[in-house]
Amino acid sequence: MPSFTPEVLFHIFSLNITNSLLTALIVFFFVSIFIIITGINIRKNRLSKLQLATELIYEGLAGNIRDIIGKPSNTLISFVITFFIMILSSNWFGLLPFVPSVGLVENHTQETHSVNIVKDVKASATDLEYVESHDLSFISCVKERNCVINLSTLKIQKVSHMLHLFRAPTADVSFTLTLAVLSIIGITIIGIGTHGFSYFKKFFDFSGPIQAFVGILELISEISKIISFTFRLFGNIYAGEVLIFVMTSLTYGIATIPFILLEFFVGFIQAFVFFLLTTVFMSLAMAHH
């Protein structure tokens, strides 16, 4: 079963480098390389397939944004599309075949104590010697050679545990929480940009008791937006990992492929939902109230 929390690979001072952080950095690296190469090609006025693909993605998403917000600024469009591309590539990176299988196998020993109490045995000399040499037991002899031996044996088992090198970054609560908080910060900035600091009158309005109560409700809904953003994305991707694991172990891998295709679809839908919700909340923050 995929673990609920990411595994810690190593520490840099007190910073835990988890496998999801490592994968996020790899995804960042590849996406940046892709965008930089496309940018260089555009500057050189060279029409390439990369440019065509990038423009296809950009125009499709920007059209969606224009449907919701009439005339969005370029900053808004790039901010929201960055969310989409990062979430989509993170979701899809987690479905690559080496992600659940590559890892470091750690052998560590597990110690289990078991206590055997043997009563009324005629302890032979070798037993007593063994017991004394291992310093593990307590012997009380009632009579000569009629002993109660409290033999606690120490079992040492070798347990191998796999430390996964990669994990889908969106299957980590801290990553999705960061994205959700960033999204809310972006929404607030857009609100301040259109209304100035009177945007906060939405939350702290003391002109009357009803307005004050509505302000509290708005504040709660802002917090619940963060929570629902976080757990919608995290839950979907983590549930996908568990689903693929369960299907693989149930059917020995025969029925896994359709579920992996389903997870590709779910990954796209979730990235799109995150993107669209951020846009809708931004348009709400820009609206008059």
Add this chain to the structure above:
Amino acid sequence: MDAEAARFLGKALAIGLGALGPGLGIGILSGKALEAIGRNPEAEGKIRTTMILAIAFAEAIAIYALVVSFTI
């Protein structure tokens, strides 16, 4: 009933009851979307996009229940 049994029951109830509502919701949503497509076949693309979005919202509630059932 010992604590471990209660934990397993809690897990099963959390996901079982949590999947009930979203299941109904997704069914109603797709039914209405199909009706809409039947009435206005030209708008199929737009209706499908909106339907998938709404289904994702309904599904998210089941996912919350799943997360809760894993953390119990």
